[in-house]
Amino acid sequence: DTAVSQTPKYLVTQMGNDKSIKCEQNLGHDTMYWYKQDSKKFLKIMFSYNNKELIINETVPNRFSPKSPDKAHLNLHINSLELGDSAVYFCASSLSTGGGGYTFGSGTRLTVV
Amino acid sequence: AQSVTQLDSQVPVFEEAPVELRCNYSSSVSVYLFWYVQYPNQGLQLLLKYLSGSTLVESINGFEAEFNKSQTSFHLRKPSVHISDTAEYFCAVSDLGGAQKLVFGQGTRLTINP
Numbered sequence: 001d002t003a004v005s006q007t008p009k010y011l012v013t014q015m016g017n018d019k020s021i022k023c024e025q026n027l028g029h030d031t032m033y034w035y036k037q038d039s040k041k042f043l044k045i046m047f048s049y050n051n052k053e054l055i056i057n058e059t060v061p062n063r064f065s066p067k068s069p070d071k072a073h074l075n076l077h078i079n080s081l082e083l084g085d086s087a088v089y090f091c092a093s094s095l096s097t098g099g100g101g102y103t104f105g106s107g108t109r110l111t112v113v
Numbered sequence: 114a115q116s117v118t119q120l121d122s123q124v125p126v127f128e129e130a131p132v133e134l135r136c137n138y139s140s141s142v143s144v145y146l147f148w149y150v151q152y153p154n155q156g157l158q159l160l161l162k163y164l165s166g167s168t169l170v171e172s173i174n175g176f177e178a179e180f181n182k183s184q185t186s187f188h189l190r191k192p193s194v195h196i197s198d199t200a201e202y203f204c205a206v207s208d209l210g211g212a213q214k215l216v217f218g219q220g221t222r223l224t225i226n227p
Contacts, residue, residue, distance in 0.1 A: 004156075031213070033215075040219075041151075041201055041219070041220045042217070042220070043203065043217040043220075044217075045214055045215070045216075048214065056214055090156060090157070092215075094213065096213065099145055099162070099164045101147050101149075101159045101162050101215075102157075102159070102215055103159075104149075104156040104157040104158070105156055106155060106156040107155075107156050
């Protein structure tokens with residue numbers, strides 16, 4: 001069973017469209033994250049939820065809106081997609097008790113054309 | 114706030130040669146330290162971590178890293194690399210509590226030549 005699963009794996013869409021990426025974890029973790037990896041492989045945190053509560057919200061355009069219906073799911077909705085949104089988006093999860101590190105999903109490669 | 118610097122963006126080595134990937138961090142509080150590996154077109158996998166105790170930590174595939182508090186470093190080493198070690202390696206740091214935001218370095222691409 002996949003521990004952290006993201007769908008879709010690839011997403012190609014036109015500028016101006018709205019799209020969503022879904023993430024689910026079956027590890028019993030209470031904290032989930034969205035990271036963006038740019039073309040130079042740099043990883044930057046976007047959001048984090050702990051037990052459905054938003055605890056980290058980095059400087060991200062408000063076109064990006066995360067939603068956590070329960071502690072096992074964290075979705076990312078993006079409105080009015082721009083060329084600069086093209087990247088690989090990774091979901092991750094961890095335990096808030098600390099020290100375990102994150103478990104990452106396999107990523108969603110978003111290409112905006 | 115924490116920050117991580119990986120001093121080498123690319124490291125080419127020959128198969129069976131030793132390798133060291135350098136990582137330095139900056140933080141005003143105590144931290145946890147991690148190395149993650151990303152194989153081509155895959156997600157990140159935890160390679161090893163330092164939480165407390167012994168400053169030398171090891172992974173199951175022969176990598177080791179040493180926490181050096183005075184030099185604020187956490188360099189990754191392997192005495193003999195294999196072609197399958199070709200990947201991107203990321204050093205990361207998080208604080209001990211709260212949101213535990215993981216801050217990554219820029220990554221080091223390790224290329225193993227036959």
